[in-house]
Amino acid sequence: MAYERPNITALSAYVSGEQPADGRTIKLNTNESPYPPAPKVLEAIATITGESLRRYPPPTAAGFRAAAAQVHGLDASQVFATNAGDELLRLVLTVFTDPDKGGRGIAITEPTYSLYRVLAGIHGASVTATPLDEEFSIPSTWATTLAGSDVGVAFVVNPHAPSGRLESLDTLRGIAEALRGRGVLLIDEAYVDFAEQSALPLLTPDSGLDNVLILRTLSKGYGLAGLRFGYGLGHPDLIASLDKARDSFNTDVIAQAAAEAAIRDQADAREKWSLIVRDRALLRDALRARGFVVPETQTNFVLATVPPAGPDARSIYEDLKAAGILVRYFDQDRLRDKLRITVGTPEQNNTLLAALDRILKTEKV
């Protein structure tokens, strides 16, 4: 196209999981929560009036930020509200990396959340990709490599997608220290609500770090993928930098009210997280009993290697889809023999397992 910048023309757009419009499909493919948001979220939405819609919203989502700061034991100046995690990722690139291969690019490990590479392509930032170790762990040499680089931002999704693996605080601290003074470490905690540990301790003053940003989202743990609300946590100077580049009123008045209600109701959220963690173990065991290899996961999904003797992963994905069950198949290196399956309700998980039994049995005959 005549008018586009060349990097936009060259772009491979981000491909999200399928989103069927019908309400019948069992969607275990995009890591949505199987549970709706807290009732208080709908109550908050019901308080919205024509008068509040008529006016511009609070520009920095002050109410939400105060609530999030309280939940995380931080100051509101360390909280940045965004249109889902995606906006935070984009702003991090805009603010801390050079466009059009200008020097400071991004560093990622692979496989990882594929949007990082897409966003770098839109901005024009260069991408340095390092393969993860065999079990999808970060190579111990990565920090050293970063220390000698001019990387503007390193992106780490932790717990990792699509494997579900959790990296230690020490590993993350080592990466941040390697980048300190030149680059930012973005820790994407999209799935942290289902994990044993967060990187929040790296934000305390005694960590000595000023270059760590943590991404959070309400899409997974709070049952609010439809709301597009996320937030960043980090050093006030990093937040102030991002604040200069965001759209003037980047989150709307309804989303702010809903998000604030969601994060204030930690009891409701924690109850749902514990159900998902419980059912994740049941699903893992049930898949293992059927011959899948399923590593430990700290997310709301499992990455299951299909049994070697049976049909391949793509064909199981297709058969499940024909049965009205969507799971995620990635046609990329290291993932072609695997399925990423979101933990659903007990009923959904059982429906999946029954379908798998039929598929595996049929194909073996």
Next chain:
Amino acid sequence: MAYERPNITALSAYVSGEQPADGRTIKLNTNESPYPPAPKVLEAIATITGESLRRYPPPTAAGFRAAAAQVHGLDASQVFATNAGDELLRLVLTVFTDPDKGGRGIAITEPTYSLYRVLAGIHGASVTATPLDEEFSIPSTWATTLAGSDVGVAFVVNPHAPSGRLESLDTLRGIAEALRGRGVLLIDEAYVDFAEQSALPLLTPDSGLDNVLILRTLSKGYGLAGLRFGYGLGHPDLIASLDKARDSFNTDVIAQAAAEAAIRDQADAREKWSLIVRDRALLRDALRARGFVVPETQTNFVLATVPPAGPDARSIYEDLKAAGILVRYFDQDRLRDKLRITVGTPEQNNTLLAALDRILKTEKV
């Protein structure tokens, strides 16, 4: 800050009009509609369920786009839904101009909506600014200048802010033709709901133009500044280019429902536009009778030059503010003797006029 790109450090952030949190201030400073959105908007919001919030939203706002296409007599492929007009402006820069002074920059006339320059600063695009003629009209030489340039996007707000003046279709066509094949003309129609004419005819196939994008917003004409919903209209190829660069699910499920309800209820919107157009004339006449110079306006605001004999514009702004009425004062060239006043309800306008009478009388004594 060590981590920012230099252009972010150099940035002068966008300054929006004051947004007091109290409900008592009469806000005639940010061009919000004085009327709430259509009742059907609140009905649409009330239909939102936990289940619809739990899932990812329709990625391209298909329901809204179909409705907008119908209203404007276009195809849905010519409609692009965004988080307010701001997101469209940002994406236009991202997609069609070079960052870090790479060549294809933006062209603006001045004064204009100050956000264009801020967004260019964030992206790093170069800015070529041409002064408007005495009555805030676009100089007839601008098209010729653009024809010999490497401009990626020319931004024209029409009707013009802050003057309210409407440029002719011929002028806009001339600019688009001058840029054709190299650059895009973005016509910002944020205020078009209050104008006699839109640039929509430039989007028909027989216009011979493939480089015109029109910005619309629900913030002003639909009483939805709090919702952050806007849209672009243009050639399907331009829309496809923008589509590659937007966040994956850029508008949320509640906003999509509310926006679709708003644009479908043209009868409600038109009724409110006609009230505002009626009261704009009354306000204009009343200000003229008090010695203000008030040119014709096609927006929901007037740009009034204060009477030369009385207090200056800034002091009137301050006195109004002390009286609980906010209007907009711009401390910049060609605007320091003027106030931009949003048309309010009849009652708000009368309160403003009574306050002006007190202020002008007091200061003259």
